[in-house]
Amino acid sequence: MTVATFLDTLQARIPANAIVTDADAIAPWLTDWRGRWTGASPALLQPSTTADVAAIVQAAKAHGVALVPQGGNSSMVGGATPPADGSAVLLSLRRMNCIRALGPDHAVVEAGVILETLQNAAAEEGARFPLDLGARGSATVGGLASTNAGGTQVLRFGTMRAQVLGMEAVLSGGLIHDSLSGLKKDNRGVSLDHLLIGAEGTLGVITALRLRLVPGKVQRAAAWIGLDDPHQALALLRRLEAATDRIEAFELIPDASLQRVLRHIPQTRAPLAGSWPWHVLVEAVVSAADEPPQQLLEQLLGDAPIGDAVIAQSDAHTEAMWRIRHSISEAERTDGPAAQHDISLPIDHVPAFLTEEARLIERRFSGTEATGYGHLGDGNVHFHVRAAAGAPRDWADGPEGKAVSALVHDLVTRAGGSISAEHGIGQMKKDELARLASPARMQALRAIKSAMDPHGIFNPGKLV
Amino acid sequence: MTVATFLDTLQARIPANAIVTDADAIAPWLTDWRGRWTGASPALLQPSTTADVAAIVQAAKAHGVALVPQGGNSSMVGGATPPADGSAVLLSLRRMNCIRALGPDHAVVEAGVILETLQNAAAEEGARFPLDLGARGSATVGGLASTNAGGTQVLRFGTMRAQVLGMEAVLSGGLIHDSLSGLKKDNRGVSLDHLLIGAEGTLGVITALRLRLVPGKVQRAAAWIGLDDPHQALALLRRLEAATDRIEAFELIPDASLQRVLRHIPQTRAPLAGSWPWHVLVEAVVSAADEPPQQLLEQLLGDAPIGDAVIAQSDAHTEAMWRIRHSISEAERTDGPAAQHDISLPIDHVPAFLTEEARLIERRFSGTEATGYGHLGDGNVHFHVRAAAGAPRDWADGPEGKAVSALVHDLVTRAGGSISAEHGIGQMKKDELARLASPARMQALRAIKSAMDPHGIFNPGKLV
Structure with a gap:
């Protein structure tokens, strides 16, 4: 079996405790935190150095084994859950959790550092990491960068993209990209940092980041x-x-x-x-x-x-x-099934969407209630369509819920918006992306995936 | 001849005045503004609409003819000069010079709009476009984005990358990418906008931009x-x-x-x-x-x-x-030959570079004088090594000048810096990039070029 020989090869190259094959130890990481997707993996790799990640990626190429990078496993779109057929191996970055450097205006942190850990470390220096979101206790900085996470402070400070000053990442074949020195100006062609931000682990594995801090007092x-x-x-x-x-x-x-x-x-x-x-x-x-x-x-x-x-x-x-504000999601859940959408729109169009388009949806699907709340300043609303009274608990995944979501996505696309504002595409929205993205975008996304990952090693089944 | 049939095809598809074949009219655009590179082109295409650019790119693919996108022709590295063998055709964006929209916090402008025109238009609205540089009277916004231009306001506002809120571009085969609606959050995979910024026209042709404006009063x-x-x-x-x-x-x-x-x-x-x-x-x-x-x-x-x-x-x-400050470059030129370098360094390393590394260079090349001036806040210094007295005017391009530049680039690379802070790679630094960039960077840049431009249509001979 390919995976078995892959793991044999790794035994000789990385520490034994970086390879976990005990099914009970692997199990918690095979299902996303909302319990919507469950995959299978014969092993969980948990390297603690960049060199070990490079060795894993090299061996994966040699043996044709795919890797599913995982941080805090807090994806909203199944982006860190392995395929169900067990053909890919989980690559956890959680043990790469060292804060390598911390100054008044920057931190150099490994991919597995948890957001809250970074926030606290920055605060101790009188500084502030200007990104915050609900999953702060589990989300890792590597995952935040790979998904270009947003949160509640985007209005002033931008998404994760705006916080990344430099990066270390393992690319195809195990080559290491390193821009951690944090140059403010660097025009040596296309920015590899910006290419990997938002790529959801499909083009390489981020192992460390240089992040900006702002004054904390x-x-x-x-x-x-x-x-x-x-x-x-x-x-x-x-x-x-x-x-x-x-x-x-x-x-x-x-x-x-x-x-x-x-x-x-x-x-x-x-x-x-x-x-x-x-x-x-x-x-x-x-x-x-x-x-x-x-x-x-x-x-x-x-x-x-x-x-x-x-x-x-x-x-x-x-x-x-x-x-x-932070309790809305929980309160909405206790009040019956709803189809939830993480959408963004040109900001000027948001008020009309929340009134006219919302009424259009309610008319089309009788008994439903369409509302949105969230980050108006970012054009990003969490747009919920609640089922009519008496709908089954899994209504959102049934035919009517799916038809509602397709209509929401159609209306968003027509308005020049995005079907994924901050959660990414992952497994959940892959088909909708292919259905609604422009031919230019789909051609480019597919070409880049083939170019950067010619052997199909990185996070199979996600994004494109 | 391939180019002739290409032009015949275009005659039927785009307006006649968009195709210039008069050698005298083409000549001024074949040499860069500093007179360091001269190329040849059988025609100058000057479309005024995005649809015409798409038609040109489609025909170029069909006939296997390469295109050299050109804005204000103010590249410092020969990035907009065609190859000398006349195999490629100049594609000027200068007639795409419409300001499509202008509001207090953004402008939607076509690629050929000149920087100074945009600055003035913003000022009339009580706003400010927060990027400025010496070539403001000729540089176009398309060129500024394609080269991720810097300038004197990067310290507070960032490079051109930080000003781009959205983009319209023609990609391989003539497909049009359009993110001009300017979403603040959009996580549908890799950002094509960020891929094209700094790509120097080698991956596609930027036709319009949505740019941020800041309060002008x-x-x-x-x-x-x-x-x-x-x-x-x-x-x-x-x-x-x-x-x-x-x-x-x-x-x-x-x-x-x-x-x-x-x-x-x-x-x-x-x-x-x-x-x-x-x-x-x-x-x-x-x-x-x-x-x-x-x-x-x-x-x-x-x-x-x-x-x-x-x-x-x-x-x-x-x-x-x-x-x-703005006269330094002119004053330096009148004072004899010098090898000039547009480099960046981790900011904390700049003082040591301007003292210790500068003295090392002077010792290695006797009689030379090494100094740097410029944007300390960006880690970006214009590092000049002046020739010993009596050196010929073209000293910088001779063997000693080239050896000096190679040493400067070696020292910069060793310090985690960049051999191109803001001018890009173009023709001038292509060999040095290949010599000094990490294997990860070179592999990625080449793979992306092949993926996004499989027919070799966009700006041949530049960057990689």
């Missing part, structure tokens, strides 16, 4: 704003953007989502006394030496055309507002 | 600082970076360069009364509503460990300081 404050409709929210966003570069979050929330949170999540209460059809959570962050952020928010919101607003006067108050 | 002021050595300059840079994000330029200048400017360039005078071995020109830019930038500079420089400093109190004073 800051004051922050949130405000909760009641509005009549998403058009008003967009106008407010544009007004704030023109006035300051200190806004870090601008989250749009329909009242239905807020009400679900208040109903299902303990210890939550409505931030405003009155009732509004739409809400915005905005956060301002200023340096420690500046005037308090509450003053900035008061000044910005003072005469803005909005319904009502409350500015958090304490960290606890700010956290209570964020608790509502 | 600002106040600016420069300061000139005298220092003992570049280590002190680096310490000052780090101090300023930690204190504010309003510094837009941080230029390092050795006294020898200043003295050459004072000697050769009319209407220049020393900014400081005393004599210093090294100088820094720093510029702070704040919003129109803020306190004057002079106050920020006074506060930042007040107790900094520097030699001496003067803060410009008027726009004219600021401009006089910049005139010195």
Whole structure:
């Protein structure tokens, strides 16, 4: 068997504890965290050095064995789950978890370092890693870069792509690409760093990253704003953007989502006394030496055309507002089945999508309820279509749920949007990508995959 | 002849005035602006629509004719000059010069729009395009993106890569890639935009760009600082970076360069009364509503460990300081032959390179003088090695000049730097790239070129 001889070869080249064949030890990593995909793998490789990763990739080529790179296994699209036929081997980067260097404006970290670990290490240096998301306790920086992760701070700081200053990666045949010296200007042809960011491990294996840090000594404050409709929210966003570069979050929330949170999540209460059809959570962050952020928010919101607003006067108050935002997903889940979509749109088109296109979907699929919440400032909404009452639990994966998703993706594509804003393609959206992407994009993605991975070693069955 | 049938085919597909075969009209575009490379081309194609570019690329594939995309013809490395054998046809993007849209935070512009035109159009909207360089009157945005141009504002705003929000480009076979809708989040696999940025026209032809604009209503002021050595300059840079994000330029200048400017360039005078071995020109830019930038500079420089400093109190004073910086290249040229290098280094290594490595080069090549000036904040110095007295005018292209350049490139590579910081590779540095790039980089660059341009249509003889 090919895999058996591959593992034999590896025994001689990498430490014994880097090769796990015990089925019980492998099992937890064969299913994605939401339990939607389960694969099989005869072994789990867990190297702790770049040289060992290179040796694995070399041997994989020699024996024609495919590898599935895995970080925290927190993919939303099955991007780190191996194929079900056991033909590929899991390559975990979790033991490559060394923080190689840390300065006031950068960190050099191995791929397996967990986001929260990096955030804490940066904070100890008085710095801040400006990317945050719900899976911070398990997602690794290698996975974040491979999927160009987004999160809640993209508005000011950009996605993971904007945080990567340099990279170490193992490419086809085991050759090592190293740009960790972190040059600010380097025009030696196509950027390999940018090629690997968002490639979902299909072109090579990221082993380390040089990441930017920003000054950590800051004051922050949130405000909760009641509005009549998403058009008003967009106008407010544009007004704030023109006035300051200190806004870090601008989250749009329909009242239905807020009400679900208040109903299902303990210890939550409505931030405003009155009732509004739409809400915005905005956060301002200023340096420690500046005037308090509450003053900035008061000044910005003072005469803005909005319904009502409350500015958090304490960290606890700010956290209570964020608790509502972060609980929406959980509250929505307890309230019955829904088809969920991680989409992005040109920002100016978001309000119309959340009203006109949402109504069109509800008319087409009677009894459904279409709403979106999320990062208006990034044009990225989590667009949920809830099933009609009495629908089965697995409605989203059934024929009507799939038809709903296809329509959502059609409407998004027609509006110049993306069917994957931040979660990637993985296994989940591979067919929809092939159905909806332009011929230019599909030709290029396939050509690049063949060129960078001619032996089909890297993360088979994902993306293209 | 293949080219003749190619042109015949085009006659039927694109407007007659888009095909120029008059040798006199073609001639000015066959030589680069510094007169270092001259090529030949039987025709100059000058389409004015994306559809026409697509038709040209389709026909080029059918007839096996290569195309040399050209913008303002201001390449520093022969990147837009056709091969001398006349086998390729010039494809000028200059007639694609429409500003399709302009808003407060973005512009959608065709590839042939000249940088200065864009800057002025943005200014009329109260906005600013945050990239500037000497060739602003001829360089086109398509060329700036294809070469990932840098310039004087990279410190705060990044290179051209950071300005590109979306792109339209014609890829192999004439397929059109279009991301002009400008999504802030889009994770549908590898980013084709980032693949084409810096590819020097070897993977496709950029026809339009969506570019970011920043608020234009600002106040600016420069300061000139005298220092003992570049280590002190680096310490000052780090101090300023930690204190504010309003510094837009941080230029390092050795006294020898200043003295050459004072000697050769009319209407220049020393900014400081005393004599210093090294100088820094720093510029702070704040919003129109803020306190004057002079106050920020006074506060930042007040107790900094520097030699001496003067803060410009008027726009004219600021401009006089910049005139010195922008005249260095001209002053250096009038003072005899030199081998010039556009290199970048990890920023912390720049001071040592400008002292220790510079002395090493001078010892190895007796009578030479090695100095660097430029964008310390980007790790990017223009590193000049001046010939010994009495050297011939073409010394830099002779055996000693070439040996000097090879040594400079060796030392840069050893320090984790780049042999091309902002000018690209083109024809000029192709051999040096192949000699010094890592096997991983060369393998990837070649594989991507073959994948994206299987018929060898795009900009032959450049990069790889």
